[in-house]
Amino acid sequence: MDAFHQLLVEEGELRGLIGPRELPRLWERHLLNSAAVVPFLPARGLIVDVGSGAGLPGVVIAAMLPQAEIVLVEPMERRVTWLHDVVDRTGLTNVEVRRARAQELEGALEADAVTARAVASLDKLFRWTAPLVREGGTVIAMKGARAEEELAAASKAMRASGLTNGQVHEATTIAGTEPTRVVSAVRGRGPRVR
Numbered sequence: 001m002d003a004f005h006q007l008l009v010e011e012g013e014l015r016g017l018i019g020p021r022e023l024p025r026l027w028e029r030h031l032l033n034s035a036a037v038v039p040f041l042p043a044r045g046l047i048v049d050v051g052s053g054a055g056l057p058g059v060v061i062a063a064m065l066p067q068a069e070i071v072l073v074e075p076m077e078r079r080v081t082w083l084h085d086v087v088d089r090t091g092l093t094n095v096e097v098r099r100a101r102a103q104e105l106e107g108a109l110e111a112d113a114v115t116a117r118a119v120a121s122l123d124k125l126f127r128w129t130a131p132l133v134r135e136g137g138t139v140i141a142m143k144g145a146r147a148e149e150e151l152a153a154a155s156k157a158m159r160a161s162g163l164t165n166g167q168v169h170e171a172t173t174i175a176g177t178e179p180t181r182v183v184s185a186v187r188g189r190g191p192r193v194r
C-alpha cells in the first residue's frame with residue numbers, strides 16, 4: 001500500500017490519473033476509501049475490478065487480500081500501461097491487467113465478486129458487471145451519498161441483469177475517516193431476462 005501510495009504521489013498527477021488537489025488526501029479519500037470494500041469481498045477466489053483507472057479499488061484489494069486473484073479491467077491504454085507499471089513496481093503477484101471494456105468480457109470471466117468505483121450509473125454497472133459474476137457471486141459498487149436513490153432507480157436493470165438482494169451499506173475503515181456507501185447485489189439463480 002505504501003509503495004502504491006508513493007507511486008501515486010510521484011507520478012499520479014504527471015500521468016493524468018489524479019488531480020493535484022487529491023495528492024494531500026490520497027490516503028483518506030482514495031486508499032482508505034477503497035479499502036472500505038474489502039469486508040464485502042471473499043478472501044479467496046476471483047475478484048474483478050471494472051474501470052480500475054489509477055488502480056482504485058483494485059490495487060488496494062490485491063494488497064489487502066493476497067490469497068485472492070484480482071483482474072483489473074480498464075479500456076484506456078494509458079491507464080493500462082500505468083496499471084502494469086504499478087504491478088511491476090509494487091511486486092504484487094496476484095494481479096492481472098486486462099485492456100477491455102466490461103461489456104467485452106461477457107463469458108470470459110466467472111468472478112466471485114466484481115467491484116467498481118466511480119465508473120458508471122448503477123443501472124449501467126449492473127448490466128455490464130452481472131455477466132462477469134458466477135451464480136451466487138456479488139456485484140459491489142462504491143457510490144456516493146445518493147446510493148439509495150440510485151439503487152431504487154436501477155432496480156429494474158438489477159432484476160433484468162439477473163441480480164437480486166440489492167442493498168446499501170455504510171462502510172468505514174478507521175474512525176474519523178468519511179464513511180462511504182457500498183451497494184451490493186447477488187447474482188441469482190435462473191435464466192436472465194433481457
Ligand SMILES: C[S@@+](CC[C@H](N)C(=O)[O-])C[C@H]1O[C@@H](n2cnc3c(N)ncnc32)[C@H](O)[C@@H]1O
Pocket residue numbers: 050051052053054055056057073074075076079100101102103116117118119128
Ligand atoms: C472516473 S474513473 C474511476 C477510476 C477508479 N475506479 C477510481 O475510483 O479512481 C472511471 C474509469 O472507468 C473506465 N471505464 C469507463 N467505461 C468503462 C467500461 N465500459 N468498462 C470498463 N471500464 C470503463 C474509464 O476508462 C476510467 O478509467
